[in-house]
Amino acid sequence: MKILFENFIENKRTYNLCQGYFTRLFKHKLQLKFEKKVNLVPNQYHSGRKIYDANPMYCYLAPDVKKSVRIILLDKSEYNDFEGDLRKISIASWTDAFIFEDQEYQELVLSVILTDEVVEVMASLIMEWLKAVEVEGFEGFMKKQISDYIQNL
């Protein structure tokens, strides 16, 4: 299992590269609207100092459909002692509501250990989420996608 950006907690350059990777994912691969000041929620203190905790690593807003995607990356210190197949816990997701600056968004949360295979599942979930009309219908799709991913490992 090759984990992408594995040392992001120790290395700020790796952390920043990981965020750049997600910008490319949203902007180019998924071809979503992207303006930093409109579509991103920064994880930072009021002073502007960035927080390097990957909670979230990336938070994308789609104001036109009032939806958001929040991506949390697990640090290796959180799973190093896990006894079992790491791939089976490499992606967890749920939906919720997120109120940001007086606007309520329906949010999709993806909590992951990042691998190429996990990114494929994430991309599929994000695209479906942003076009989904009903959250309930999407949740069925989400559970099936993750279940299929785990069963096919």
Add this chain to the structure above:
Amino acid sequence: MSGKCNREKLDHRGRFQAQGDGLEESEPWAQKSPIPKPDAHHLVDNLAESLSKSDFEKRRVAFTKCRRFIDQTPTVGMSPVKKSYSNDLQHRDIRVDIEIQAGLAFVG
């Protein structure tokens, strides 16, 4: 009567939430000035105390992580964002959320 609206503007808003596994409990704040750390801890206490023993145990570590984040925030405070903390790698949706919706939080 001046006719002016005397309603105070509550620019600093947010909530702590315990969610997942069928639970949805919340402790919100909305106030004129940023919520100080001791007041934030008080709301986290209220949230923890509102849970059953079982629901709390499922989130015990998550509450600790949440409190640690509040304590580690510099005195200038935290900007709007949402964070999630969980106990268990295999049940990450069972969690405690910090949602800073507007203004600043955890100053002092």
